[in-house]
Amino acid sequence: MIRLENLRYRYRPDRPWALDGVSFDIPRGSICGLLGPNGAGKTTLIALLSGLMTPQEGRMTLDKQASIAVVPQDYAFYPMLSVAENLDFFAGVQGCSRRERRARCAKALAFACLETVARRRAGELSGGLRRRLNLAIALTGAPETLLLDEPTVGVDPQSRHFLLAAVRRFAEAGGTVLYASHYMEEVEAVCSDVVIIDQGRTLVSGPLDAIRRDHARGLTLALSAPPPETLMTGWQARFPEMTAAGKALHFPRIATDGLAFLFAELAAAGVDAERVAYGAPDLEQMFMQLTRHALRD
Amino acid sequence: MPLFSRLVSLWKKETLALMRDRHALAALFAMPAIFILVMSLALADTDAFSGKDSAAIHYTLLDLDKSRASAALEARLGNTPFSGKHPPPADTEAARRQIQAGETAFALLIPQGYGQQIVARQTPVLQLLVDPTLPHALREGFYRQVEAAHIRVSVLLALGTPEKAPAPPGAATTPMAEFEAPALAVEAVGHGDAAPPAPPSAVQQNVPAWLIFSMFFVVIPISAIFIGERQHGALQRLATQRVSFGLILAGKFLPFLLINQIQAVLMVGVGRWLVPLCGGEALILPQSAAALAALWLVSLAVSTAAVGWALFIASLAKSSEQATVLGGVGNILMGAVGGIMVPRFVMPAAMQPWTRLSPMDWALEGFHQVMLRNGGISDTLPAAAALAAFGLAALALAWLRQAARKT
Structure with a gap:
């Protein structure tokens, strides 16, 4: 179980907060997707959870700090060493006995299906194999929690499939996973929980299904013409969360009686709805709604 | 014991990684050996210190x-x-x-x-x-x-x-x-009863100076490896595995100290055997065990200073390019001030006190005490102590720099 309460961190006193009151829980044995646009604070959050940095405010409760391992986005290993030597080094540097080291390395090799390339230098591996080695190294510490930072960047679909399956296997064995990614379909495929952060703040967090249910009554309309001003004024008063962009309207939450009201008013104003989308949005739609569409970089 | 086994893992990794890096090996061994050979031969028939001033x-x-x-x-x-x-x-x-x-x-x-x-x-x-x-x-x-x-x-x-x-x-x-x-x-006037050797040849004068200069150039491969580890995230990964930066520094210090010592032996060997084969004069080494021990003490102290300095530069620089500039220019300045390029006694009088600020001057003084003045361990102790203190201070600064970076 990981519990974050009102976590705040900034890199310099004169800079804005990189994390500004982040709170969420990750239940033990779950895979929690961490989503956010570039600069949202994901890397800072992972650095705090992994112990690289200390939060300046707020509270962080972890089951067992020592058993967290990070799978960074970079290939964080030694290209001059072989796969086996890398694993042996990272196990050894954690103070394992020789026997334990061998056992852990063998297990990590098998978990990441790297046995056939154990003697090859890491620098000579393909992108997919490097990603698997990156994951295997994290397992040499026999962690209970894995923090994965975009672990599938630059790999082919086969390798991605393998890595996602490996993450699932880890969680099925009782491990807890925080999975940071920009790939929504991956998060939807493996995560039971999700946290979306932006500008250092938590926008939404909780079980993915529950979040979907909360956003299930969203309505998106593409109209034949912009609605009259008087109509818009009335709607904005009744549906304060409504957003409009020209002929496109979006209502994050709207009940069935609201639907009937809207269509009646549109018909009275002589405006046709050319496209109507109602119901549960996919994760990407939900993400874009929550974080807005503006570019961040 | 766990601490020692962790250190052993770090030493093993450092050695393996370095032994397989051909460019770093060339920078560490081949280049200084060629440098010593060329400088000794180039200056063999000249007396660089002919008293122009x-x-x-x-x-x-x-x-x-x-x-x-x-x-x-x-x-x-x-x-x-x-x-x-x-x-x-x-x-x-x-x-x-x-x-x-x-x-x-x-x-x-x-x-x-x-x-x-x-x-x-x-x-x-x-x-x-x-x-x-x-x-x-x-x-x-x-x-x-x-x-x-x-x-x-x-x-x-x-x-x-x-x-x-x-x-x-x-x-x-x-x-x-x-x-x-x-x-x-x-x-x-040397130390002890034994008569000092005849006036030093160009090789006798040059090899210690250029040896020191080359030993300090360990800064380039060390910082390249170190910065590579930082840029690829390996150092951060080690930090997440609760490997303290002090342990990482200790894990680097000993292998590089040994490598720097091998460098020194190689370069002395070049001066002693290869230079005469190419027509130059052979480097004369002290004969007694005590003098050789004193020579080794100075060499060890130079390595401590050079590796400490290299790790400090590596912790300071954000890229290999930056480390090359900081380390390279720093070495050239230390060499110029410390009497490596121009011997102290031919510098203008106003400049001479400044040579005492350079660790390369301390190193040269230590080598001269043994190789030219027949000094023993006690005569080399001040220079060796100053060099060791410099190296350890540089290591402490590297550690502090990392601590500041973390917060």
Whole structure:
């Protein structure tokens, strides 16, 4: 179980907060997707959870700090060493006995299906194999929690499939996973929980299904013409969360009686709805709604 | 035991990674060896320290005669290009100590009865103490100045005007041919009883200097490896595995210290065996076990300073390019100030005190104590201690830098 309460961190006193009151829980044995646009604070959050940095405010409760391992986005290993030597080094540097080291390395090799390339230098591996080695190294510490930072960047679909399956296997064995990614379909495929952060703040967090249910009554309309001003004024008063962009309207939450009201008013104003989308949005739609569409970089 | 096994893992990784990096190996071993070879051969037939600016070469004078003749000799020497700024020593032993400490290059001892011997047309014996690190040309230059000054004083004494020249017309004159140069009893002042070696050859002068310079250039491969680890995230990964930065530094320090020592042995070997094969003079190494131990102590201290400095630069720089500039320029400055490129004794007098600020000067002093002054371990201790302190201070700064980066 990981519990974050009102976590705040900034890199310099004169800079804005990189994390500004982040709170969420990750239940033990779950895979929690961490989503956010570039600069949202994901890397800072992972650095705090992994112990690289200390939060300046707020509270962080972890089951067992020592058993967290990070799978960074970079290939964080030694290209001059072989796969086996890398694993042996990272196990050894954690103070394992020789026997334990061998056992852990063998297990990590098998978990990441790297046995056939154990003697090859890491620098000579393909992108997919490097990603698997990156994951295997994290397992040499026999962690209970894995923090994965975009672990599938630059790999082919086969390798991605393998890595996602490996993450699932880890969680099925009782491990807890925080999975940071920009790939929504991956998060939807493996995560039971999700946290979306932006500008250092938590926008939404909780079980993915529950979040979907909360956003299930969203309505998106593409109209034949912009609605009259008087109509818009009335709607904005009744549906304060409504957003409009020209002929496109979006209502994050709207009940069935609201639907009937809207269509009646549109018909009275002589405006046709050319496209109507109602119901549960996919994760990407939900993400874009929550974080807005503006570019961040 | 877990701490030691973690260190062993770090040492093993460092060694394996380095042994498989051909470029780093070339930078560590081949380049300095070629450098030493080329520099020794290039300077073999020249005397780089030919005393072009001998005004900066200090001598001191101990006048035991206190006669008009000795005063005249001192006055004449004061008109030579050599600089006699040092206060006169109390006795011969004090003069020796000044030379051993590198404060002065020569000490001229004018014996009692010097003036009387001149009057009696006898050849006086002037004792001359010499710093053994001085090259042949400089020594000869000073000897000739002493001889010339002595002859002039003898002539003036014979003319009855030791401090005024020339003699009045018609005064009795003595043919110049009858005035002889004094007998110079030259003694190179080393440590202990053993006689210091003959004036150092270019190889003897150059190899220690360029050896030090090359050893400090370990900064380039160390920082490249270190920064690579940081950029690829390996260091962050180690940090998440609760491997402290102090342990990482310790894990790097010993392998690189050993590698730096192998570098030193290789370069000394080049000076000792390869340079003569290519037509140059062989480097002369001390023979006694004590002297060799002293040499090793200095070399170990240089490695401590060089590796500590390299790790500090690596922690400071954000990229390999930055480390190359910081480390390279830093080394060149230390070398220029520390008498590696231009020996201290040919620097302008105002510049000479500044050489003491450079660790390369301390290193050179340590090597000279053993290789040119026959010094032992106790004579090299001050230089070795200063170098070790510099290396450890640099390591501490590297650690502090990392701590600051983390917060």
